[in-house]
Amino acid sequence: MVENRPWLDFFAHAILILGVILVAFPLYVTFVASTLTYEEIVNVPMPLIPGDQLIENYTQVLTSGSQKGSAAPVGTMLYNSLVMALGVAIGKIAISILSAFAIVYFRFPLRNFFFWMIFVTLMLPIEVRIIPTFKVAADLHLLDSYAGLILPVIASATATFLFRQFFLTIPDELAEAARMDGAGPLRFFWDVVLPLSKTSMAALFVILFIVGWNEYLWPLLITSQESMYTVVIGIKRMIAGGDASNEWNLIMATAMLALLPPALVVIFMQKWFVKGLVETEK
Amino acid sequence: MAEISLRAVKKSYVMLQVIHGVTVDIADGEFIVIVGPSGCGKSTLLRMIAGLETITEGEVTIAGRVVNNVEPKDRNIAMVFQNYALYPHMSVYENMSYGLRIRRMPKAEIDERVQRAAKILELGPFLDRKPRALSGGQRQRVAMGRAIVREPAAFLFDEPLSNLDAKLRVQMRLEIQKLHRELKTTSIFVTHDQVEAMTLADRMIVMNLGVAEQIGRPIDVYDDPASLFVAGFIGSPAMNFLPGKRVGERIDVGSGISIEIPAGLRAGAKDAVTVGVRPEHLVAGESEGPVFRFTVDTIEALGADSLLHGRIGEGMLIARVDGHMTPAPGDAMVFSTRRGKLYFFDTASGKRLRP
Numbered sequence: 235m236v237e238n239r240p241w242l243d244f245f246a247h248a249i250l251i252l253g254v255i256l257v258a259f260p261l262y263v264t265f266v267a268s269t270l271t272y273e274e275i276v277n278v279p280m281p282l283i284p285g286d287q288l289i290e291n292y293t294q295v296l297t298s299g300s301q302k303g304s305a306a307p308v309g310t311m312l313y314n315s316l317v318m319a320l321g322v323a324i325g326k327i328a329i330s331i332l333s334a335f336a337i338v339y340f341r342f343p344l345r346n347f348f349f350w351m352i353f354v355t356l357m358l359p360i361e362v363r364i365i366p367t368f369k370v371a372a373d374l375h376l377l378d379s380y381a382g383l384i385l386p387v388i389a390s391a392t393a394t395f396l397f398r399q400f401f402l403t404i405p406d407e408l409a410e411a412a413r414m415d416g417a418g419p420l421r422f423f424w425d426v427v428l429p430l431s432k433t434s435m436a437a438l439f440v441i442l443f444i445v446g447w448n449e450y451l452w453p454l455l456i457t458s459q460e461s462m463y464t465v466v467i468g469i470k471r472m473i474a475g476g477d478a479s480n481e482w483n484l485i486m487a488t489a490m491l492a493l494l495p496p497a498l499v500v501i502f503m504q505k506w507f508v509k510g511l512v513e514t515e516k
Numbered sequence: 517m518a519e520i521s522l523r524a525v526k527k528s529y530v531m532l533q534v535i536h537g538v539t540v541d542i543a544d545g546e547f548i549v550i551v552g553p554s555g556c557g558k559s560t561l562l563r564m565i566a567g568l569e570t571i572t573e574g575e576v577t578i579a580g581r582v583v584n585n586v587e588p589k590d591r592n593i594a595m596v597f598q599n600y601a602l603y604p605h606m607s608v609y610e611n612m613s614y615g616l617r618i619r620r621m622p623k624a625e626i627d628e629r630v631q632r633a634a635k636i637l638e639l640g641p642f643l644d645r646k647p648r649a650l651s652g653g654q655r656q657r658v659a660m661g662r663a664i665v666r667e668p669a670a671f672l673f674d675e676p677l678s679n680l681d682a683k684l685r686v687q688m689r690l691e692i693q694k695l696h697r698e699l700k701t702t703s704i705f706v707t708h709d710q711v712e713a714m715t716l717a718d719r720m721i722v723m724n725l726g727v728a729e730q731i732g733r734p735i736d737v738y739d740d741p742a743s744l745f746v747a748g749f750i751g752s753p754a755m756n757f758l759p760g761k762r763v764g765e766r767i768d769v770g771s772g773i774s775i776e777i778p779a780g781l782r783a784g785a786k787d788a789v790t791v792g793v794r795p796e797h798l799v800a801g802e803s804e805g806p807v808f809r810f811t812v813d814t815i816e817a818l819g820a821d822s823l824l825h826g827r828i829g830e831g832m833l834i835a836r837v838d839g840h841m842t843p844a845p846g847d848a849m850v851f852s853t854r855r856g857k858l859y860f861f862d863t864a865s866g867k868r869l870r871p
Contacts, residue, residue, distance in 0.1 A: 407601035415615035416589035
């Protein structure tokens with residue numbers, strides 16, 4: 235639009251600012267709460283100006299956790315979450331890019347059948363198969379281990395499907411040219427397909443990392459020791475019972491910490507993320 | 517460098533046969549153009565030589581070795597694709613050297629070959645660029661460079677000029693011609709454009725519906741087409757066809773025109789005969805040959821010459837005349853042609869009548 239109407243600009247900005255405030259306010263309250271003492275929070279009304287307990291609160295949750303609910307230090311939980319989120323994101327990408335490569339570039343009997351098998355699992359939510367999955371994981375002695383957190387959720391039909399769609403847009407001639415050049419299938423995968431998929435991989439990594447980080451149900455089932463809790467579980471375990479007995483300042487500090495890594499991933503990979511969703515360099 | 521032979525090569529998909537036995541011997545250093553309309557099987561034939569399609573029946577030999585079951589990379593050939601098929605994430609240099617790097621050639625030799633190819637193709641300033649920063653013509657040159665550095669026994673071109681605009685196409689055609697003169701590498705070039713076929717080929721293979729209708733030097737194919745299809749496909753504008761009925765020793769093509777059958781062809785002529793004459797072989801006025809009278813329907817003035825469209829019997833007639841001769845639609849015109857410039861075909865089989 236090449237229009238110059240000051241009141242329209244003002245109106246648009248007002249709406250946008252209002253929206254930002256609406257979204258950001260709960261986050262701000264969380265932050266403020268994490269800087270107050272327990273007594274200040276339970277006062278009504280709760281102050282909306284940051285207090286002076288920032289360093290104390292954060293140090294306490296990072297090293298020793300809440301004294302009333304679960305007592306695991308949040309530092310360990312963050313580490314557990316990080317291992318799980320990274321393991322799930324990287325593992326999902328590795329497995330699904332290879333299976334998509336096989337489905338697109340190799341002709342084998344029942345190829346379409348296998349593709350549809352993978353595709354159909356998209357329609358089954360994790361809750362449907364969680365009991366048998368738990369049984370299998372338990373029988374394999376995977377309870378309370380990183381392998382148990384990661385392996386059972388590492389196959390991704392969505393990622394396989396997305397990579398397949400992306401590979402289908404790579405011209406066949408590229409594969410043929412590589413064949414004429416003498417590249418075998420794995421060479422072609424490594425030298426051509428993988429570099430071309432870089433942006434898609436980055437976009438998927440962002441999505442999968444956040445999904446992995448926020449995973450709740452599976453870690454809840456598979457972990458029983460505090461040392462294996464992920465931070466999302468940790469927050470829940472800190473809330474012991476009635477309102478008054480919870481150290482809300484510490485819980486809010488944990489929530490802020492839990493929020494940080496996904497936010498950082500999004501902020502630092504934003505450019506790649508957008509590129510991966512719109513890129514058409516082929 | 518190598519000679520390539522095809523021995524009764526056939527290709528079938530499940531129920532459908534698409535190549536019905538093509539046999540041709542290609543000499544070392546020869547430039548062969550396979551030309552035909554889309555769907556005639558010309559690309560399939562090329563891909564069979566390249567090893568990208570399996571050969572259902574028959575034999576392909578390269579330099580005397582049967583390659584039916586040899587992987588493309590071991591056939592010692594290089595291919596240039598219609599859409600260039602450059603690796604988008606690699607620079608021009610990396611694109612050209614990729615095949616050599618896979619073969620683990622020493623770096624110094626790779627560099628020497630790439631630099632030499634870049635010089636021939638005038639790609640020197642672009643070696644560090646990515647393909648997306650190049651124009652269509654430059655990309656096509658990179659694709660050719662990738663083929664050249666391999667120093668293969670043969671080049672295979674799959675409609676390499678179809679993605680270029682008209683002006684660039686002419687320029688690249690000349691460059692390919694020059695390149696072949698310099699390198700003298702056996703080349704097989706697939707195109708649907710008869711002008712490319714005429715100008716580039718040492719010999720051309722005219723394909724139709726999976727059959728090689730005629731194999732020969734361009735000028736021989738033009739002068740002496742073997743069938744209605746070849747006569748209509750090679751030459752622009754296409755040859756005029758006048759379907760007629762045989763009446764004794766003459767053929768009645770309608771509009772009161774009848775043409776005498778040359779003595780040598782009378783024995784083979786059936787009831788339905790099609791007479792062909794090229795637009796450029798019709799000359800205004802009456803002379804010793806058969807005379808064609810028709811009314812001008814449309815005129816295409818091309819500058820150097822004009823094409824006059826008219827109707828004779830059931831057939832359309834196009835005459836190519838000097839560009840300054842400008843009759844109006846509706847004018848009656850008289851053309852004649854020398855006897856030797858008439859072609860007689862059996863209408864039913866499409867085959868040329870031969871003495």
